[in-house]
Amino acid sequence: MRGDPKVIEYLNSALRHELAAVNQYWLHYRILDNWGYKDFAKVWREESIEEMRHADTIVARILFLDGAPNMQSLEKLRIGKSVKEIIDCDLAAEMSARALYLDAAKYCDSVNDRVTRMLFEHLTSDEEKHIDFLEAQLTLIDQLGEPLYAQKHVGELHE
Template sequence: MKGDKKVIERLNEALFLELGAVNQYWVHYRLLEDWGYTKLAKKERAESIEEMHHADRLVARIIFLEGHPNLQTLAPLRIGQNVREVLEADLAGEYDARTAYKKSRDICHDAGDYVSMKLFEELLADEEGHIDFLETQLDLLEKIGEAKYGQLNADSANEAE
């Protein structure tokens, strides 16, 4: 089915963001794991995999609309140097995605592509869940400090893999 050019462009922009998020969350997962934040690391790993599923859905939709998915470029990575920076970097990426997906949803609506619009609404709901989690973590980190936050996010020695 031939899709609207603007819709395909927006789907590719979303793919650009999701591919960056996959890699950013994965690097953060490995860093947090190395720093001993094993529980938060597991969450970052799960987020990376979820973003990969988002990218897959976008690729499938682009192909269905007879477009060409661009997997050659991805959003620049924001890599944190400590736990606070990791959370802030991830939150910035989620804010970018939320802004883009709201605009994309409206473009799809105007083009009469309600399936792509629904896809953007579903992605938007996921990103807002990520935003809520990250804002909560940053608020908690601020309230209790990095040392206590680290204790909450570390497995005990006998639980570590």
């Protein structure tokens, strides 16, 4: 099925965001794991995998609309150097993706592409859940201080 060119542009923009998120969350997972924050790292690993699923869904939709998925370019990665910076970086990426998905959903509605609109609405919902989680973590850091907050996420010690 031939898709609206601007819808395909929006989908490729979304793909850039999701592919960057896969890499950013994965690198943050590895950093957190390396620092010893084992429980925290598990959450970031799962986020990376969820973002990969989003990217896969977007690629499938682009192909269905006879578009060409652009897997060559990514949004810039934001990499933190502390637990708080990691959360700040991921929150910024999620906010950027959410703004794109809201615009994309409106455009898809205007050209009567309900399926792609619903895809963007679903992605928006997922991003809002991520945003809520990350904002809650920042609130906890503010209330507890970063050292105490981070200590909670070390997990069990293993060799």
